[in-house]
Amino acid sequence: MIKLESLSKHFGKTIVLDGIDLTIEKGEIVVIIGPSGTGKSTLLRCLNFLEQPTTGTMTVGDLTVDVNRASRAEILSMRRRTAFVFQNYALFANKTALQNIAERLLVVDKWPKEKANKRAREILQQIGLGDKADAYPAAMSGGQQQRVGIGRAMATGAEVILFDEPTSSLDPEWVEEVLGLMKQLAAERQTMMVVTHEMSFARDVADRVIFIDGGRIVEQGPPSEIFYNPKDPRTKDFLKKILATNPV
Amino acid sequence: MDVLNVEYMVGLIPVLLGYLPLTLQLAGTGMVLALILACLFAVVRVLRIPVLNQLTIVFISFFRGTPLLVQLFLFYYGLPQLVSALTVIDGITATIMGLTMHFSAYMAESIRAAIVGVDRSQTEAALSIGMTNGQMMRRIVLPQATRVALPTLMNYFIDMIKATSLAFTLGVTELMGATQKEAAGSFLYFEAFIVAAVIYWIVVEMLSKLQHYLEIRLNKAYSR
Numbered sequence: 001m002i003k004l005e006s007l008s009k010h011f012g013k014t015i016v017l018d019g020i021d022l023t024i025e026k027g028e029i030v031v032i033i034g035p036s037g038t039g040k041s042t043l044l045r046c047l048n049f050l051e052q053p054t055t056g057t058m059t060v061g062d063l064t065v066d067v068n069r070a071s072r073a074e075i076l077s078m079r080r081r082t083a084f085v086f087q088n089y090a091l092f093a094n095k096t097a098l099q100n101i102a103e104r105l106l107v108v109d110k111w112p113k114e115k116a117n118k119r120a121r122e123i124l125q126q127i128g129l130g131d132k133a134d135a136y137p138a139a140m141s142g143g144q145q146q147r148v149g150i151g152r153a154m155a156t157g158a159e160v161i162l163f164d165e166p167t168s169s170l171d172p173e174w175v176e177e178v179l180g181l182m183k184q185l186a187a188e189r190q191t192m193m194v195v196t197h198e199m200s201f202a203r204d205v206a207d208r209v210i211f212i213d214g215g216r217i218v219e220q221g222p223p224s225e226i227f228y229n230p231k232d233p234r235t236k237d238f239l240k241k242i243l244a245t246n247p248v
Numbered sequence: 249m250d251v252l253n254v255e256y257m258v259g260l261i262p263v264l265l266g267y268l269p270l271t272l273q274l275a276g277t278g279m280v281l282a283l284i285l286a287c288l289f290a291v292v293r294v295l296r297i298p299v300l301n302q303l304t305i306v307f308i309s310f311f312r313g314t315p316l317l318v319q320l321f322l323f324y325y326g327l328p329q330l331v332s333a334l335t336v337i338d339g340i341t342a343t344i345m346g347l348t349m350h351f352s353a354y355m356a357e358s359i360r361a362a363i364v365g366v367d368r369s370q371t372e373a374a375l376s377i378g379m380t381n382g383q384m385m386r387r388i389v390l391p392q393a394t395r396v397a398l399p400t401l402m403n404y405f406i407d408m409i410k411a412t413s414l415a416f417t418l419g420v421t422e423l424m425g426a427t428q429k430e431a432a433g434s435f436l437y438f439e440a441f442i443v444a445a446v447i448y449w450i451v452v453e454m455l456s457k458l459q460h461y462l463e464i465r466l467n468k469a470y471s472r
Contacts, residue, residue: 050375050376082376084377091373092374
């Protein structure tokens with residue numbers, strides 16, 4: 001379970017997140033939508049402590065931290081409970097697909113090499129890249145790289161996987177294979193928080209859609225409600241614009 | 249003008265080659281120590297570790313800002329005067345100290361630039377899977393920075409091999425010192441120094457070949 005209480009993030013005088021309260025159940029698939037620059041990515045990055053939140057508390061599983069007082073050990077512990085999938089894949093360029101996935105198990109979890117590689121091979125099978133174990137990122141397509149990025153997140157065994165616009169950098173031809181893998185994970189009830197502009201994914205896969213604007217949660221609910229019966233005028237306005245270019 | 253005394257030159261080759269191991273030992277030891285020191289300096293600079301960062305900046309500034317020969321004389325003649333325990337410091341040790349500190353100052357800057365050049369999203373990814381800063385440096389950043397820094401570091405190594413010739417001013421009989429002695433005995437300066445020059449040249453050429461081979465190996469991950 002994930003619980004955020006009055007989570008805020010300021011960059012200097014700019015308030016990017018303005019008191020976010022949010023509870024996510026284990027196995028829940030949450031899709032976050034909203035205009036650009038409204039704090040969606042920052043929210044995910046705060047959860048992984050890639051950004052230091054300004055105030056508030058965060059709970060992931062049995063760990064609760066007051067973000068102001070989080071010790072180095074708590075930050076590390078929080079990072080190990082959350083996994084991140086980056087928009088630009090961010091694979092380790094000096095490591096093969098297999099090594100990218102096994103890295104966490106080897107280095108952080110201190111598994112013996114054989115065991116880590118065995119697990120990494122299982123994951124490669126699951127993400128449909130069983131034959132790419134020894135390929136380096138430079139030799140893979142965008143879609144393959146992003147699937148390895150997801151595989152790397154899966155290997156962490158984290159409570160939640162955070163997806164930060166995972167298909168936004170992809171050529172259109174690779175989008176489906178990445179979304180397909182995410183649907184597969186969703187079907188396995190992997191807890192996920194996804195920031196995306198793929199509205200059909202949100203409609204078909206999400207348990208809950210959250211609309212964020214101006215650093216606040218404006219509206220949230222099941223996709224049927226948000227897409228077909230939005231209450232807030234800002235949600236209506238956003239959906240009208242995005243669905244015009246990106247029909248569901 | 250007499251023609252070159254080729255016979256003397258040929259005879260001198262094995263004599264001078266006998267001193268090459270010491271030259272290589274000076275450069276090899278200096279390079280290993282300088283690399284270690286340079287990596288530490290670079291990490292201190294990149295992570296901006298308080299106090300150490302400032303000390304490192306001063307250290308680098310001094311050792312880049314003064315001639316190597318001055319530094320060698322400082323270590324060999326100067327230090328024992330200040331600290332009596334160092335009177336036992338010999339020319340070889342002083343040379344290695346000088347080479348290490350002088351070249352680590354230069355190398356730290358190129359390693360730092362190479363570290364900063366590693367794609368920031370990869371360091372975030374390393375942190376995101378729960379690595380510590382140290383693990384991130386060791387596993388992700390330094391291996392990639394090495395590849396970028398390699399050509400420059402090899403240049404410094406080549407430079408260092410040639411700089412070992414300054415050791416003769418501290419009374420160390422390495423390749424240059426031996427040549428000087430031989431030449432002074434035979435008065436055949438041109439012959440002696442051309443043999444020494446060719447030996448240095450061949451060693452450096454072999455290193456260039458090694459550099460080429462290493463670059464191909466380290467680039468393996470980046471070719472399609």
